[in-house]
Amino acid sequence: MLRSNYIYRLESLRAELLQLGTAVEESMARAIRSLHTHNTAVALWVINNDNYIDEARDTLETRVVTLLATQQPIVAGDLRLLMVTTAIANELERIADYASGIAGRFYRRPELMAQFTLPEQFLSYAEQVRHSIHLSLQAFLAVDEQIARNVIARDIQIDAMHDELHSALVTAARTAPEQLDIVIDLIDTSNVLERAADRAGNIAERVLYLIGS
Structure with missing residues (x-):
């Protein structure tokens, strides 16, 4: 393969990953918007988009x-870049799976979720x-060590917000037992969001590996 074609394919992989x-x-x-606005059409879009994302990931791995x-x-x-791209x-x-799961919770029970207004604390956390x-994506785009380290450092703040939100939701369940099912869903959703933040931290770690830092 000519070097120019090889470089073009490397850059194409990078662009596909950012897409x-x-x-x-x-x-x-x-x-998150589907929960906040009680919009089933938005929730369904997220669920369907998960299939596109799965296919895009598979295509990217095949190209690597x-x-x-x-x-x-x-x-x-270059080998390091290819490994990081796949990771x-x-x-x-x-x-994306987490997002689909969040949307699916609302889509399956829209009438129940519509009875509950998301607290501002939850929206800020999300x-x-x-x-x-x-x-984390900006860190990869710019190959920026400082942005990557900021993402990792933010995880402490997000963990603290998660703990505070969890406590508030538990209190809400105790004071309004009739909304227990909804609150349990929100607690599960907050846990899923925490895992998503952890994944962002993993991406930042991969950027640091790419940089060699």
């Missing part, structure tokens, strides 16, 4: 394998998680 990341970030944002098989030798820096794609696919996902 995948944008789709995943949008899925998470819409999943093909490039590894057809380009020899591969310099260490980040897998992290993004898991975040936005911080979404922002960490966004920053």
Whole structure:
């Protein structure tokens, strides 16, 4: 394979990964919006978009394998990029699964969820998680060590917000037992969001590995 064609394919992989990341970030944002606005159409979009994201991840991995098989030798820096690309794609696919699960909770029981207004504390927490996902993608786009380290550092703040939200939801369940089912769903959703933030941290760690830091 000509070096110019090889470089073009490397850059194409990078662009595809960023496109995948944008789709995943949008899925998470819409999943939260479906809960907040009680919009089943938005929830269904997230659920259906998960299939597109799965296919995009599979296609990306196939292209990485093909490039590894057809380009020899591969310099260490390029090999590292290919490994990181696959790893980040897998992290993004898991975040998309979380978003689909969140949307699915509402889509299956819209009448029940419509009886409950999401507390501002929950929305703030969800936005911080979404922002960490966004920053992790920015870190990869810019190959920026500082942004990557900021994502990792933010995890402490997000964990603290999660703990506070969990306590508030438990209190809500005790004071309004008739809303117990909804509160349990929100507690589970907050746990899923925490795992999504952890995945963003994993992406940031991969960026640091790519940089060699």
